[in-house]
Amino acid sequence: MKTLVIGPGGREHALALALSRDPQVTEVHVAPGNPGVEPFATRHEVDALDGDAVTSLATSLGVDLVVIGPEAPLVAGVADAVRAAGVAVFGPSREAAQLEGSKAFAKQVMASAEVPTALAHVCETAEQVEAALDAFGPPYVVKDDALAAGKGVVVTEDRQVAIDHAAGCDRVVIEEFLDGPEVSLFAITDGETVLPLQPAQDFKRIFDGDEGPNTGGMGAYTPLDWAPEGLVAEVTRRVLVPTVQEMARRGAPFQGLLYAGLALTSRGVRVVEFNARFGDPETQALLAVLRTPISALLHGAATGELASVGLPQWSDGIGVTVVMASAGYPESSSSGDVILGVDAANAIEGVDVIHAGTARDADGRLVTAGGRVLAVTAVGETLEHARDRAYAGVDAISFEGAQHRADIALAAQLGDVTVP
Numbered sequence: 177m178k179t180l181v182i183g184p185g186g187r188e189h190a191l192a193l194a195l196s197r198d199p200q201v202t203e204v205h206v207a208p209g210n211p212g213v214e215p216f217a218t219r220h221e222v223d224a225l226d227g228d229a230v231t232s233l234a235t236s237l238g239v240d241l242v243v244i245g246p247e248a249p250l251v252a253g254v255a256d257a258v259r260a261a262g263v264a265v266f267g268p269s270r271e272a273a274q275l276e277g278s279k280a281f282a283k284q285v286m287a288s289a290e291v292p293t294a295l296a297h298v299c300e301t302a303e304q305v306e307a308a309l310d311a312f313g314p315p316y317v318v319k320d321d322a323l324a325a326g327k328g329v330v331v332t333e334d335r336q337v338a339i340d341h342a343a344g345c346d347r348v349v350i351e352e353f354l355d356g357p358e359v360s361l362f363a364i365t366d367g368e369t370v371l372p373l374q375p376a377q378d379f380k381r382i383f384d385g386d387e388g389p390n391t392g393g394m395g396a397y398t399p400l401d402w403a404p405e406g407l408v409a410e411v412t413r414r415v416l417v418p419t420v421q422e423m424a425r426r427g428a429p430f431q432g433l434l435y436a437g438l439a440l441t442s443r444g445v446r447v448v449e450f451n452a453r454f455g456d457p458e459t460q461a462l463l464a465v466l467r468t469p470i471s472a473l474l475h476g477a478a479t480g481e482l483a484s485v486g487l488p489q490w491s492d493g494i495g496v497t498v499v500m501a502s503a504g505y506p507e508s509s510s511s512g513d514v515i516l517g518v519d520a521a522n523a524i525e526g527v528d529v530i531h532a533g534t535a536r537d538a539d540g541r542l543v544t545a546g547g548r549v550l551a552v553t554a555v556g557e558t559l560e561h562a563r564d565r566a567y568a569g570v571d572a573i574s575f576e577g578a579q580h581r582a583d584i585a586l587a588a589q590l591g592d593v594t595v596p
């Protein structure tokens with residue numbers, strides 16, 4: 177099978193790497209990709225938001241499967257263009273991607289499908305915002321309705337901070353605060369069959385101890401030994417299947433990766449958000465321990481034949497990924513800082529350094545090129561083992577202003593995660 181992965185980041189590097197290790201896959205192309213994929217894939221220039229450009233690249237390469245990584249091309253309808261040309265594509269249509277593209281739309285779908293989620297008000301005026309904030313009380317949760325790369329959400333005790341964030345958005349969703357640990361549960365679906373992956377946990381805040389602003393994600397691990405028994409079955413039954421059925425009922429079948437961001441609250445499981453694509457960096461940790469050949473899952477979803485693939489199988493290992501971000505992230509980022517030590521980190525047993533915001537400078541040196549730069553991903557026999565390896569990788573790498581969290585998966589290792 178010849179494959180083409182669309183996107184520039186860590187999730188796309190992880191997907192391309194898994195495809196390159198799949199015996200069914202003969203060629204891996206990535207557009208635009210990053211320097212990290214160069215050892216095993218061919219890179220191509222493309223405007224990932226241009227459906228015609230992606231389609232003509234796919235047909236000229238004669239690929240059997242296109243995998244669209246990020247949300248922006250999905251929301252722009254790139255999957256529709258590729259599918260219309262008769263090429264199998266993993267990723268939802270423009271309409272179905274609204275599950276991620278509009279938080280208000282996602283809330284409507286959840287209401288119709290009776291999926292448990294936070295109570296919410298959609299607000300378009302300052303008066304509506306203040307009324308909604310006062311209806312729920314602190315902590316305040318204010319979400320930009322539009323795509324914001326994981327950074328459009330403010331959770332704060334400070335009413336003025338909440339009002340100021342809302343003022344910077346056209347339309348906001350204000351919702352009740354959800355207590356309890358967060359879980360990312362992904363499902364691969366062809367629009368009918370729903371295959372859940374194992375649960376993962378992401379670390380959204382920039383600083384240790386979940387302090388500071390939200391980011392795109394600073395680290396992840398999987399599986400979660402503290403997750404309640406039956407969690408996957410419950411979320412499949414109450415969240416994933418009803419959502420996929422509701423999308424089909426609306427004439428917008430969802431095909432691709434349905435990402436359920438969940439909170440395990442004192443009142444039960446609640447959906448925090450849906451995404452319409454693989455999460456980043458959970459995907460780096462998940463694919464490190466996935467045993468089922470990834471091409472079977474992605475191609476099965478793209479062609480409506482997922483029922484014949486069967487539930488994903490996992491290795492006994494634990495996957496941990498630690499993101500290294502550049503100076504200034506998440507408010508800004510720093511480009512052009514020379515990165516040293518990636519080969520040394522990759523040489524550690526069980527470690528893969530997944531690139532996100534990296535580039536080559538004029539002298540061919542690896543440099544930073546964005547906020548999240550690398551995701552140092554490790555597999556171990558235990559959580560402690562996997563963390564030790566991932567942090568040994570992080571310690572081997574250096575660049576000016578590098579930031580990482582030191583506590584990825586630490587609470588789980590110490591047995592300190594509790595579900596209220």
Ligand code: AMP
Pocket residue numbers: 294317319326328329331351352353354355358380390437448449
């Ligand atoms: P979202 O983009 O909707 O996933 O929100 C980003 C992050 O904000 C989530 O991962 C949570 O950490 C936090 N968050 C979002 N909604 C809520 C909520 N209702 N209660 C508590 N935290 C939330």
Ligand code: GLY
Pocket residue numbers: 326378392393451454455456457458
């Ligand atoms: N891990 C968060 C996201 O992909 O949105």
